[in-house]
Amino acid sequence: MAALVLMFLVQPSRHGSHLITEVLADPASRAALASCALALVGVTFTLLFARTRLHLARVDEESLLLVHQGMWRRRVVRLGPGHQVRLVAGPAGRALVFAPDGSLAAVLRTYREVWRRDDVIAALRGAGVEVDHEHRLNRAAEIEAAFPGSTGRFERRPVLLWSVVVPLVVAGVFLVAWFLDA
Known part of the structure; x- marks a missing residue:
């Protein structure tokens, strides 16, 4: 992550640092301005990605605390008897906590690989959390049909994603070309 932050800050080119040269x-x-914007956006997203983590800690003999720090939000779930974790395999795999x-x-x-570790499964079962595996679901539509609300x-x-991404990328390319055209 440090190398990626350094790359966005330095922006190496044939003539040294592009950012420093232009500024x-x-x-x-x-x-x-385009170089500074690239540095700001790149460093911000790299640092947000670097702070993502998953932590599972024992609170007492009957419960565990699941802390998931994502790029944008933090989720805390207390797991205990009656909770269930379903691990969906396949390309659209995920862990569903009920x-x-x-x-x-x-x-x-x-x-996803954390949920398959033997020590994690033993800790979950020790806290009374049922762990199941779903191997029959491969696509997001199938997962949504089986577990409503579990996919975006x-x-x-x-197609909806591409209808948003393609215009944004095209607009971004034109914006960068306009900024760099002197």
Whole structure:
């Protein structure tokens, strides 16, 4: 992560640091503003990604505390008897955490390998949390049909995602070209 932050800050080019060269030449130029914006966005997203983590800690003999720090929000779920974790395999795999009343408590798309570790499964079962594996579900639409609310709109409809991403990328390319065209 440090190397990625350094790359966004330095922005290496054939003539040294692109960011420093443009800022020293003319701090108000389009190229300098674009370079500073790239550095700011790159460092921000790298640091947000670096802070993501999953932590499972024993609170007492009967419960565990699941803390998932994502890029944007933090989820804390107290796991105990009656809770259920369903591990969905396949390309759209995720861990689904259900409350004792059957409602969906958390959906964790990252850290799938953590849920398959023997020590994690032993800790969950020791706290009375049932752990099941779902091997029959491969696509997001199938997961949504089996467990409503467990997938996002863009996952279920990739065309919708592309209808948002493509115009944003095209607009971004034109914006960068306009900034760099002096």
